[in-house]
Amino acid sequence: MLALTPPWTKRRVLLAVTGACLAVATAASWRDLGMVPTSLLAGVSDVRNLMERMLPPRLIDGGRVLELALETFLMAFVGTALAAAVSIPLGGLAARNISPNRWTAGAARGFISACRAIPDLVFAAIFVRVLGIGVLPGVIAIALHSIGMIGKLIADAIENIDEGPRHATEAVGANRLQAFTAGVWPQILPSFVGICLYRLDINLRTSVVLGFVGAGGIGFALRDAFGGLLYPQALGIVIVIVIMIGLFELVSGRIRRALLGDAAVVLPSHGWMGLGSRRPRRKALGQGPQPTPAKGRPASGSLRPPWTRERLTAAAYLAMFLGLIVYAFGELQLSPLEVLWALPDLGRVAAKVIPSQIDAALAGQIFSAMVETIAIGFVATIIGAALSIPIALMAARNVAPAKWVYAAARYGLVVWRGIPELILAVIFVAAIGLGPMAGAFALSIYSVGFLAKLVSDSLEEVRPGPREAVMATGATRPQEMITSLLPQALPAVAGHVLYVLDINIRTSTILGLVGGGGIGFLLFNSLRVLRWEVTGAILMLIFVSVYSIERLSGWLRTQLR
Amino acid sequence: MSVAHAVRVQGLTKHFGDHAALQDFSLEVPVGQLVALVGESGSGKSTLLRHLNGLHRPTAGAVEVLGTDVGSAKGAALRSLRRRIGFVFQQFHLVGRSTCLENVLSGSLGRLKGPRPGVIGYPIAERRDALAQLERVGLADRAFQRADTLSGGQQQRVAIARALMQRPNLMLADEPVASLDPETSKQVMDVLLRCCLELNLTVLCSLHQVEMALGWCQRVVGLRDGRLVLDAAASDLRESDLRDFYSDTETRKRKADPTRTPVPAAAITAR
Ligand SMILES: Nc1ncnc2c1ncn2[C@@H]1O[C@H](COP(=O)(O)OP(=O)(O)O)[C@@H](O)[C@H]1O
Numbered sequence: 163m164l165a166l167t168p169p170w171t172k173r174r175v176l177l178a179v180t181g182a183c184l185a186v187a188t189a190a191s192w193r194d195l196g197m198v199p200t201s202l203l204a205g206v207s208d209v210r211n212l213m214e215r216m217l218p219p220r221l222i223d224g225g226r227v228l229e230l231a232l233e234t235f236l237m238a239f240v241g242t243a244l245a246a247a248v249s250i251p252l253g254g255l256a257a258r259n260i261s262p263n264r265w266t267a268g269a270a271r272g273f274i275s276a277c278r279a280i281p282d283l284v285f286a287a288i289f290v291r292v293l294g295i296g297v298l299p300g301v302i303a304i305a306l307h308s309i310g311m312i313g314k315l316i317a318d319a320i321e322n323i324d325e326g327p328r329h330a331t332e333a334v335g336a337n338r339l340q341a342f343t344a345g346v347w348p349q350i351l352p353s354f355v356g357i358c359l360y361r362l363d364i365n366l367r368t369s370v371v372l373g374f375v376g377a378g379g380i381g382f383a384l385r386d387a388f389g390g391l392l393y394p395q396a397l398g399i400v401i402v403i404v405i406m407i408g409l410f411e412l413v414s415g416r417i418r419r420a421l422l423g424d425a426a427v428v429l430p431s432h433g434w435m436g437l438g439s440r441r442p443r444r445k446a447l448g449q450g451p452q453p454t455p456a457k458g459r460p461a462s463g464s465l466r467p468p469w470t471r472e473r474l475t476a477a478a479y480l481a482m483f484l485g486l487i488v489y490a491f492g493e494l495q496l497s498p499l500e501v502l503w504a505l506p507d508l509g510r511v512a513a514k515v516i517p518s519q520i521d522a523a524l525a526g527q528i529f530s531a532m533v534e535t536i537a538i539g540f541v542a543t544i545i546g547a548a549l550s551i552p553i554a555l556m557a558a559r560n561v562a563p564a565k566w567v568y569a570a571a572r573y574g575l576v577v578w579r580g581i582p583e584l585i586l587a588v589i590f591v592a593a594i595g596l597g598p599m600a601g602a603f604a605l606s607i608y609s610v611g612f613l614a615k616l617v618s619d620s621l622e623e624v625r626p627g628p629r630e631a632v633m634a635t636g637a638t639r640p641q642e643m644i645t646s647l648l649p650q651a652l653p654a655v656a657g658h659v660l661y662v663l664d665i666n667i668r669t670s671t672i673l674g675l676v677g678g679g680g681i682g683f684l685l686f687n688s689l690r691v692l693r694w695e696v697t698g699a700i701l702m703l704i705f706v707s708v709y710s711i712e713r714l715s716g717w718l719r720t721q722l723r
Numbered sequence: 724m725s726v727a728h729a730v731r732v733q734g735l736t737k738h739f740g741d742h743a744a745l746q747d748f749s750l751e752v753p754v755g756q757l758v759a760l761v762g763e764s765g766s767g768k769s770t771l772l773r774h775l776n777g778l779h780r781p782t783a784g785a786v787e788v789l790g791t792d793v794g795s796a797k798g799a800a801l802r803s804l805r806r807r808i809g810f811v812f813q814q815f816h817l818v819g820r821s822t823c824l825e826n827v828l829s830g831s832l833g834r835l836k837g838p839r840p841g842v843i844g845y846p847i848a849e850r851r852d853a854l855a856q857l858e859r860v861g862l863a864d865r866a867f868q869r870a871d872t873l874s875g876g877q878q879q880r881v882a883i884a885r886a887l888m889q890r891p892n893l894m895l896a897d898e899p900v901a902s903l904d905p906e907t908s909k910q911v912m913d914v915l916l917r918c919c920l921e922l923n924l925t926v927l928c929s930l931h932q933v934e935m936a937l938g939w940c941q942r943v944v945g946l947r948d949g950r951l952v953l954d955a956a957a958s959d960l961r962e963s964d965l966r967d968f969y970s971d972t973e974t975r976k977r978k979a980d981p982t983r984t985p986v987p988a989a990a991i992t993a994r
């Protein structure tokens with residue numbers, strides 16, 4: 163007699179056990195934060211009350227707000243550019259295939275991971291203590307934290323190159339640097355551009371809150387508005403932020419398509435990001451099939467490459483980029499030298515944050531705050547996942563019940579994701595009071611927008627054939643979704659949820675700045691009273707926790723394929 | 724009305740944009756007949772089959788299948804018709820990550836209520852039935868293997884089991900063996916048509932390979948540019964006739980190609 167239930171293979175057991183552990187962790191987190199379903203409802207009505215006090219939005223001193231918005235964008239831009247510049251050599255050292263030796267690669271990877279684990283807001287708060295209030299600490303904080311992602315993705319991209327061209331250049335006697343520029347760089351250039359644009363998108367979102375700790379940008383104005391209980395003004399500023407972020411998302415999408423075509427850029431640690439629309443387009447930097455330059459063919463004997471449309475596009479963007487860099491340094495009143503001079507100061511901080519002499523009571527406090535931080539991350543992820551699926555179904559072109567639903571959902575998501583999580587936290591804290599619950603709700607709401615976008619992109623990639631085949635058996639739409647759509651999208655969706663869990667735990671380390679619970683309160687407090695050794699201990703604990711969660715979620719994602 | 728005919732197509736025309744994929748096409752298939760549809764790629768075979776289970780809507784004309792007017796059926800009526808029509812696709816269209824048994828079980832969704840997550844979402848009786856269908860196509864031992872780990876021929880046999888799971892009255896197959904090598908093709912066609920004969924199903928199967936059509940089917944219907952150009956009992960046709968049909972299509976195409984010898988339109992009427 164053949165079995166009628168699936169056999170328990172080793173893999174299934176492993177996945178079931180991990181799933182059960184995650185479920186237990188979520189339930190425990192839920193209890194730890196003292197969240198009950200009714201508190202969710204109460205929270206909703208509190209937020210509604212606050213919203214009513216915010217209406218109608220106003221913009222007092224609009225000129226200054228817009229100036230700060232521009233400053234924010236320029237900070238994000240310069241920070242990303244600095245990170246990109248540092249990440250190229252650093253990523254090269256961290257890539258195991260071209261690194262001089264294993265130890266260098268390990269050290270470079272370790273530095274990159276540390277940059278990634280410490281949130282930019284934390285870097286900013288530290289640097290403000292050292293360098294004083296202003297944009298400089300903000301720019302350096304953005305740069306340092308971004309190295310954590312750009313450096314890692316560059317290293318991953320280099321490890322995945324086709325080794326042929328590099329060996330070929332080495333075989334003709336090129337040195338290491340020559341082999342890099344001739345055999346490696348051209349291969350990773352498209353990913354590099356895609357990664358930097360993606361990171362700039364993220365940095366714009368995080369840089370709007372750097373002003374909370376005095377590190378420049380529109381966050382200054384927002385902090386003043388909330389601090390002075392000027393809620394309509396605060397809403398006005400939030401709307402400016404949402405418009406700025408939404409506009410930039412559209413612009414960066416265009417730039418990406420102009421330079422990279424439709425090739426989805428693979429960001430290895432973040433799964434597939436379907437970046438850009440699916441319309442076939444020429445690309446300026448691609449390595450895919452290049453259209454033969456029929457018109458621009460060089461006259462025989464010409465020693466210069468012809469100016470094809472693709473090359474002109476790339477050159478125009480490069481010129482624009484350089485122009486913007488010069489303008490940004492001028493506008494922010496920064497000089498590159500100033501950035502260099504800051505380095506010794508930063509070195510002195512690094513020496514100070516060595517953790518020492520922490521008494522047991524404080525250590526206990528820190529530890530339980532870290533547990534709370536992780537709990538917030540789990541709860542926010544589970545709520546976010548549950549609420550994002552129905553929205554994602556509406557925002558996927560191939561699933562949405564009607565075209566207008568799809569369009570409304572997509573544009574709605576752009577606006578939704580335009581509200582940075584820390585601003586949501588400020589709003590929730592103002593509405594329902596200090597504590598981890600406010601932080602967890604804020605992070606949940608943020609995750610819904612973020613996950614819904616990722617999940618709907620994955621749903622759009624599902625093959626239509628098996629769906630049609632199930633419909634052809636006479637199944638209903640809901641039956642088809644469970645039997646064909648979801649199983650096909652499941653690995654990607656689970657991967658996104660794990661990725662968002664990873665991000666949520668990082669973010670929940672800073673919620674404490676605005677009273678949203680977690681370890682952030684102790685962290686920013688230690689900076690306020692200049693107890694560097696406590697700061698160091700907390701940073702160490704954050705690094706260990708965040709890094710282990712990152713490894714765990716990365717491992718699980720590879721298991722789910 | 725009594726269903727003497729499983730399929731009745733009257734003056735069916737289908738436009739995609741301004742391109743006509745089917746033009747004034749008529750066909751009647753009595754219950755229990757095995758019909759092979761032949762024709763060049765692009766002649767409209769898939770378009771015809773997809774009209775029969777409502778995956779396409781006619782631009783003009785009437786499509787009646789198993790006594791139901793497909794052109795006007797929608798919602799529950801369309802689903803209950805689809806339940807009675809098995810459809811086998813060229814590209815198999817299995818859910819690759821799901822097990823074979825789960826794929827076969829999805830054939831029973833039409834008679835079950837509500838979504839069914841995983842194998843254990845289905846009643847035991849259906850699971851037993853699904854296993855029997857897998858046994859019928861010779862793959863019972865693969866029940867809990869992921870569908871995308873099977874070879875092409877095996878996947879198509881799972882897809883056939885899924886169609887049989889519907890307990891259909893009519894089986895439509897759209898080039899079921901076009902993606903397979905000749906040896907596997909023969910096996911898969913054997914499985915498909917043996918099962919249909921055993922269950923006394925009406926079958927419409929589009930095919931690219933000439934020999935396949937003659938071996939199994941009682942009737943051969945030929946399409947060209949969306950029109951019916953051949954309708955004969957298989958016993959009356961010899962392989963050479965079918966070859967002529969194809970080579971004629973080829974010649975005609977070459978003639979119609981304006982870059983080659985231009986020919987007056989009258990010279991290319993259907994035979
Ligand atoms: N969904 C569609 N949209 C536009 N044109 C189509 C579509 N499906 C088929 N066609 C066109 O209709 C014609 C008949 O196609 P098809 O029925 O697939 O032929 P066959 O299956 O015999 O190869 C072809 O010219 C094809 O390009």
Ligand SMILES: [Mg+2]
Pocket residue numbers: 765768769770897898
């Ligand atoms: Mg076809």
